[in-house]
Amino acid sequence: MGFLGAFLKNGRSLTGLIVFAIFLVVAIFAPVIAPDSPTATTFPMSLAPSAAHLLGTTNTGQDIFSQFIYGARTTIIVGFGAGIIATLLGLLIGISAGYRGGWVDSILTFLMNLFLVLPGLALLIVIESYVKNSTPYINGLIIGLTGWAWGARVFRAQTMSLANRDFVVAAKMSGKSALSIMFTEIAPNMMSIIAANVIYATLGAILAESGLAFLGFENVSSISWGTMLYWASQNGALLTGAWWWFIPPGIGIGLVGLSLVLMNFAIDGITNPRLNSQKRRKHRRVEQQSTTRA
Template sequence: MKAEVTPATSQLNIKTSKTNYFKWVSMPFKLFFSNGKSATGFIIFLIFLIMAIFAPVIAPYSPSAAVFDPNLPPAAGHWFGTTNTGQDIYSQFIYGARTTMIVGLGAGILSTIIGLIFGVVAGYKGGLTDAILSFFTNLFLVLPGLALLIVIGAYLKSSTPFINGLIIALTGWAWGARVFRSQTMTLAGRDFISAAKMSGKSSLGIMITEICPNMMSIIAGNIMFATLGAILAEAGLAYLGFEDINSTSWGTMLYWASSNAALLRGAWWWFVPPGIGIAMVGLSLVLMNFAIDQITNPRLKSQKRRKNLGRKAART
C-alpha cells in the first residue's frame, strides 16, 4: 500500500528540504571559519577591505595635502610620520590601500576569468579549437611578464594604477589557463559529463554548470594568487616609476621614499608601512587558500575527520 501523503506530512517534507538546503549552503562557511589559518587570513583581509572602502572616513587628512612639518617621525598627531614635503603618511597609507586593493582584486578576477575561458573551452572542445587557444596561451607563457609590463608602461607614459591593473590582467592569465585546461581534460571524460551530453545539454551549459563547479577550489586559489601577483606587479611598476607619480598607492609611496633617499636618511616610517601592507595582504590571501581545498576536496575532509577521531580516542 502506498503511504498516504497528508498536508502535515507534506509540510514536514518541505521543512526538512529547507533544513537540508541551508545546511548544505552553510557547510562551506562552517569549514572555512573552523580552520584557524583561513579565519585569521579572512580577518586580516577584511581589515584592509574595510580600510579601502571607508578610506575618506578613516584617513584624518588628504593624502596630497603638504601642510605639515616635513620629516616628522611617528607621533600622536601623525601616526606614521610625515614625508619630506609635509604630507601625512598615515593618510597616504589608507588611501593607498584602496587603490592597491581595487587594482589587485580587479586584475586577479579579470585574469582568472580570461584564463578560465581559454582553458575550459580548449580542454573541453579539443581538436582545432584546442590548438588555436593553446597557441595563444603558450605565446603569453613564453613572454617575459615583468619586461612586457615595463615596456607597455614606458610606452603609455605615467599610466594610472587602474590602467596598470588592466595590463597586468591581460598579460597574466596564461598560467591559470594551462591549469584550467588540464583539469578540464580530466573532467571531460567523466560519467556525469557523458550523462549531461545524453540529456541534451549544450556544450556551453556543460562547461558552466558541470565543469566549472567541479573546479571551484582551483578557481578560488587562482584568484587569490593572481590577486597577490597583481598587487606585487602594480607595486613594482609604481616603484620603478612606470605609473602616475601623483596617484596614491603603496607602490607610489615606495617610489617617493626611494626617490628621496628615505632609507639613507633613516626615515624608516616612510617605506615600512606600505611594505608591511603589501606583505599582510599577501599573507591573508595565502592563509585563506588553506581552507579552499578542504572545502572542495573530499579526501582532505576525510583526513581531517580521521585526525579528529584519533585525537578524541587518544584523550579517552
C-alpha cells in the same frame, strides 16, 4: 560540512580572512578613516610619528597615515580587479580548450604556453613603456590581461577530467549547447579551484602593481603603496632614517599578501584529497606513538 564551513573552521584560512577583511574595511571607508587629504602639503616636513601625525609626514609635508589608508584602497581595488579579470579570462580559455579539444585546444594551448614562457615582469615593463602616465587602474587592467595563462592551464586540466563524467554526458544527451554545458555544468564543479585562482591572481597582481609603481612605471602622483615606496626611495628615506615613510607600505603589502597566501593554502588543503589523507595518516601515526609511549 560544506566547503564554506570547512574554510571557516580552518585556522589558517580564518586568520587570512580576518586580516584581509580589516584591510578591505580600511579601503572601503578610507575617506572616513583618513584624517587628511593624502595629497595635501600643508604640514611641517619630515616629521616623525606623533599624535598629530600617526605615521609622520613626507619631505613635502604630506600626511603618511592618510596616504597609507588611501593607498590600501588603490592597491586592493587594483589587485582584486586584476585577479578577477585574469581568472575570468583563464576560465573562458581553459574550459574552452579542455572541452572542445582538437584544433581549438591546440591553438589555445599554444597561447597559454606562449604567455607562460614570457617573463612576466619584463613583459609588463615593455607594455608600460608604451603607456604614458598610466594609472594604477590601467596597470591593473594590463596585469589582468597578461596574467591569465597559469589559471587557464589548471582549468583546462580540470575540464578534461570532468568532460566525460556522467552528468556531462547526460547534459549532452539532453541537447544542451556546448557553451551551456561548459558554464552551467563544468564550471560550477570547479568553484573551489576558481576561488583559489582568484586569490592567487590577486596576490600576483598586488605584487606586480607595487613593483611597477616602485620602478616608476606608473603616474607617480597617484596614491598607492607602490608609489609611496617610490617617493620614499627617491627622497632617500632609507638613508635619512625616515623609517615611518617606507616601512608602513611594505608592511601593508606583506600583510595583505600573507592573508591571501593563508587563504590559498587553506583552500588547497580543503579541496586536495591527497593532502587531507596525508594529514590523517600523520595524525594517526602521532596518536599511535603517543599510545605506545603511554
